[in-house]
Amino acid sequence: MKNKFDIFNDMKIDENEFEEITLSNEEKDKMKKRMKSKIKNKKKVNYKKYIAVAGVPLLIAGSIAMTSETTWAYIEEIGKQIEILLGRKEEEFNVYKVSVNQTIEQDGIKLNLKELMLDDGQIILSMNMDYSNFDYEKLNADEESLMLNICNVSVNDLMYAGIGYSISQEPLKGEKQKNLLIKGDLVDIDTDGDFVGDTPYELLDNIETDKDYKIKIEFNELCYETNEINEENKNNIVGSGEYESVDQSDTGEFNIGSYPLDLQFETTINGANIIKDTKVCKINKKINIKDGNKKGILTIEEARVSPVSVKVKYTFESDDINEMYEPVLMAKDENGKELLSSSGGTGKGNVVYLKSEIDLKGNEKKITIIPKAYNGTMYKPMKEESIEINIK
Structure with a gap:
């Protein structure tokens, strides 16, 4: 299958269709910092592990329409309520989500699961990651690139293994924390215990409306970028990539590292309302x-x-x-x-x-x-x- 994104190299855009927005230096810095946080990381354990960074210019272009003081303040709240990042009214999804507010920690990585929502074909998580006690400098990890990997989601005895997911993250100003909103695909369950989704399974078509279900969410690694390989991080390097800015003035290479985690959240949810709607x-x-x-x-x-x-x-x-x-x-x-x-x-x-x-x-x-x-x-x-x- 050919790469359909190649055609964007020749795309012509009528600039007159868009409102011109003048950005301050602070807003430009925020955009540069956020370009990596909006990458959709559709991981599958039996497919290429990391996405092509060539997709970054498209993501930057998509964020230009959202640059104003009001919008930046709005975006910085994404970890607090699921509806905000989705551009919906506050508390609009209250009947579909649960407030969890659980905190777990490993090696200085502290995760707080604020909200969980079961949607058709996916699970949506609102989280906070605190890495103030994690020695990422020892790994020569780029702080802005720190990103969680959600590997498995279990619903009672069903396991959605090696799931694909998208993640949006926003650093908290003055803190070594990030608010996260994660959408994990619930597509294929693992039926033979090899931790690979092998059988399509529509959850909402098969669960009972009068029953609560136990949800378990597993995070198995913290991914990061580094420009330097040394004795401390050489065993954590799992790949490499290239980047290029929209105007092609800034190009380079980076290495991709993986720090192992074993963190799990467990809660319960009822799917009656989302099934009904x-x-x-x-x-x-x-x-x-x-x-x-x-x-x-x-x-x-x-x-x-x-x-x-x-x-x-x-x-x-x-x-x-x-x-x-x-x-x-x-x-x-x-x-x-x-x-x-x-x-x-x-x-x-x-x-x-x-x-x-x-x-x-x-x-x-x-x-x-x-x-x-x-x-x-x-x-x-x-x-x-x-x-x-x-x-x-």
Whole structure:
């Protein structure tokens, strides 16, 4: 499968469509510090361990629209309430989440789990990490890059192993602490005890509404970047990477380190409300895709609508799977405004299994999903294949 992000190298953007914002030096520094914290680290134990840093410019571009004094103050509260980072009203998700407020510690790393929310296909955590007593300087670790890895989530006797996740983090000013908001995928359970998810399992389709479930969340490492390898950290180096700023004025290389952790949280949650407010829309629509003389079939299977987002499951099958860019999905609300979305997946043979998550703002009545296929030079919307999904 080709890397679809290569096409961004030739993307043309009409700057007149965007409001010009003048940033202070302080705001520019904050953006530079936050560029790594917004990286989505979709880890799978049987896939490449670390993401490509080439994605960083896209993330920086996405944060430009959020730069003002008011917004910075707003962002700095992300670890306190799940709704804030998701751009929703305060306490809007109270009926779906639980207040945990547990603290655990190892080797000077202190974690506090503030809130936990069970959503369709994922678990959402609001946390705080205090590393004031952790000797990261001994490892020559870059303080700003310190990032947790959530490895397993268990629900009663079911284990979602080696899960993918996204993490947003914001340093607390004047403290060696970070507020964290983590979204962990609950997709595949481990059925043979090898700590690899091997069987798809939709949790909300299988749990009982009148029953509380024990949740266990495991963190197995603290990842970091370092520019120097020495006797203290050489055994912790697990990879390397490169970075480049948007204007290409700043480039370089870094090493990736891993410090082992064995930290677990346990709590209970009831899924009755999120099950009641989540609906599944079966679609099963097949769309023929062509790129020159190469052909494939896009199958949009279903859309799962929760109060947080819409998750769309789809597959792409082709005998030329290694020579084609997989189709992507975009979504618009009833006013024609494009909604923020992200996607990921895995491949087996000549089939790629994908899921796109479309973030909701809470006021949508319906959305339109539009497939986009690569035509040799760019992704082109296939408006004739659009699908409408009723949200309310």
